[in-house]
Amino acid sequence: MNGYIKQVEYALPERQVTNEEIAALNSKWTTEKILEKTGISRRHVADPQTTASDLAFQAASKIVGRSVPPETVDLLVFCTQSPDYVLPTTACILQERLGIPTSCAAFDFNQGCSGYIYGLSIVQSMIRAGQSRRALLLTGETYSKWMDPADFSVATIFGDAGTATLIDAEENETAFIGPFIYGTDGSGADRLIVGGSGARAMENDPCLGRIPEDMDKGKLFMDGPEIFAFTTRKIPSTLKKFLNENQWTMDDFDYVIFHQANKFMIYSLRKLCRITEVKLIVDMERTGNTVSNTIPIILSDMKGNHVLQSGDRLLLVGFGVGYSWGACRIVWK
Amino acid sequence: MKKEDFIKELEEIFIVEHGTLRENSKLKDIDIDSTSMLGLVAYLAGELELEVDTDQLRKAETVRDLIALTDGKVQ
Numbered sequence: 485m486n487g488y489i490k491q492v493e494y495a496l497p498e499r500q501v502t503n504e505e506i507a508a509l510n511s512k513w514t515t516e517k518i519l520e521k522t523g524i525s526r527r528h529v530a531d532p533q534t535t536a537s538d539l540a541f542q543a544a545s546k547i548v549g550r551s552v553p554p555e556t557v558d559l560l561v562f563c564t565q566s567p568d569y570v571l572p573t574t575a576c577i578l579q580e581r582l583g584i585p586t587s588c589a590a591f592d593f594n595q596g597c598s599g600y601i602y603g604l605s606i607v608q609s610m611i612r613a614g615q616s617r618r619a620l621l622l623t624g625e626t627y628s629k630w631m632d633p634a635d636f637s638v639a640t641i642f643g644d645a646g647t648a649t650l651i652d653a654e655e656n657e658t659a660f661i662g663p664f665i666y667g668t669d670g671s672g673a674d675r676l677i678v679g680g681s682g683a684r685a686m687e688n689d690p691c692l693g694r695i696p697e698d699m700d701k702g703k704l705f706m707d708g709p710e711i712f713a714f715t716t717r718k719i720p721s722t723l724k725k726f727l728n729e730n731q732w733t734m735d736d737f738d739y740v741i742f743h744q745a746n747k748f749m750i751y752s753l754r755k756l757c758r759i760t761e762v763k764l765i766v767d768m769e770r771t772g773n774t775v776s777n778t779i780p781i782i783l784s785d786m787k788g789n790h791v792l793q794s795g796d797r798l799l800l801v802g803f804g805v806g807y808s809w810g811a812c813r814i815v816w817k
Numbered sequence: 818m819k820k821e822d823f824i825k826e827l828e829e830i831f832i833v834e835h836g837t838l839r840e841n842s843k844l845k846d847i848d849i850d851s852t853s854m855l856g857l858v859a860y861l862a863g864e865l866e867l868e869v870d871t872d873q874l875r876k877a878e879t880v881r882d883l884i885a886l887t888d889g890k891v892q
Contacts, residue, residue, distance in 0.1 A: 521852045521853075521856065707871070708851050712858045713858050713871050755864075
């Protein structure tokens, strides 16, 4: 038994924050400079009443109850770092809202920019183990709720979104999802962090030591340059290992989709990984960095624009907060 | 790469007028925000293919210090 991606949908909050709005907060910045530096012209931001699970629900509703009867879903996995509550599990709330049967397995997992790779791996593993025949992999993120709008290092980059990926099982020896490769380096945990967001008190938390004195330690902090440096150190060698282990070259892929972190990072990785321009998909100008949502948003757009064809081989690569990174191959069915 | 060309690249990254920077220019005199720093890391890693240590980068006080971090790729 193997899983394959049958449908991908996404939802964005209505409100959009433009570069003009951000530039108005700081006289040193211009709309052109923000676009040039980030590759982003606008990002969608959830209103105070809308959560990541609401966005994932909107995306899932484009699948469940339309092309897919809810009673056929037996697994619901939700990737988020913006859960509705510390407890209960947000996936349980989504199961009820989507009308999926109570016999379904549902759980959250906490990953950021590598989350979609992890989600595909979890679902594929459960399908191969005979524990699921139809799964919904949901991602949802609202980093805007942890951000200081005046902190340009994050306000210019991040946007909110939710996605839903329907993965069906099939009696087939061909693996449409996988293999995978992963990496983890917790020494970078303090480079992208929200202090006080869990059980650890902010007072004397060594993980918050890098945050400048004049910054609110309870807000999203990002050391962008170091995360960039980590990515350029780790991702090229990881992909080289992945290709070598599977006796592939970049010629064995029709498209490469990196997590859409920012323009500089994607183009630097393209150069370091020797990827031709035609294979590299870049799509972040109107949505920004939506964390675990960036890769499925691209897949959905590629499908919607009739770019993806049956048999296309894609290399998906996620990296960031944690540090955590991962890559996998998928074949579009 | 020649030092003059590297300095021109720095001027682009830091968005300062051409001819502004010299080897002895102090970085504290330039308004280097986190995004400009990110651009610098992107250039060093992507174009010069250097393994960048941002802690070392942040300790740099002058353009000359930045050149010293390029492992001889800028001369």
